[in-house]
Amino acid sequence: MRTVETLSSAGVRGGDEVVVPAYGNPEVAEAVVRTGAVPVFADVDADSYCLDPAAVADAVTPRTAAIVAVHRFGRKADMGWIREIGRRHGLLVVAEEEPGAERTDEGQARRRRAHAKYLNSRLTGVVTPAAVAEHTYEQYVVRVPGNGRPDRDAFARALRGRGVDCRIPVPAPVYRLPGLRRDVCLPQTERAADETLALPVRPDLSRRELQRMAGACNALGGLLQPA
Structure with a gap:
């Protein structure tokens, strides 16, 4: 997982907010904390267990700098809508594989x-x-x-x-x-x-x-x- 490096290189700093999933592994939120930013938890979609784009939109504030979506259990997050939210608000959008996920041929x-x-x-x-x-x-x-x-x-x-x-x-x-x-x-x-x-x-x-x-x-x- 390269969340820390990605956020830091994009200029995310102390006091910024980063929207992350509330359901799943803690590593993503912990990575946000290591950058000095604040993880803001958003709800997940009931079918995919990935970030719900509507919940992401509700979680965005003037302090939001980035969104980190995580693909969960082998199913992809709805990156089209999440990237659109990021584009609308000028936010960095990062997509991560689930921590510990196996590479599957x-x-x-x-x-x-x-x-x-x-x-x-x-x-x-x-x-x-x-x-x-x-x-x-x-x-x-x-x-x-x-x-x-x-x-x-x-x-x-x-x-x-x-x-x-x-x-x-x-x-x-x-x-x-x-x-x-x-x-x-x-x-x-x-x-x-x-x-x-x-x-x-x-x-x-x-x-x-x-x-x-x-x-x-x-x-x-x-x-x-x-x-």
């Missing part, structure tokens, strides 16, 4: 897309990701409906008990983390942090493994519905 991406297509057609009881052609499914992220984090966490524990190696991709909004705390509440970010769960779609998974995973999810899905 086309063969791996095809395999993951095939796994995602299969799971989208089979899973019930969870909300599957929107099917988008350019999505590479670095992580296959579903939503577990329920009354909040305890339901998603209980679902994850039950899946692991059935041998499914699932993980919580973003445990908390970035603005709740030590050193980055802000008194904000962004509804889509809050919901995503409470509901999302990443299921494995490694290229080497077999159809039988995918079938077992779908069966385990479907067996549990009806037990954890909204009240």
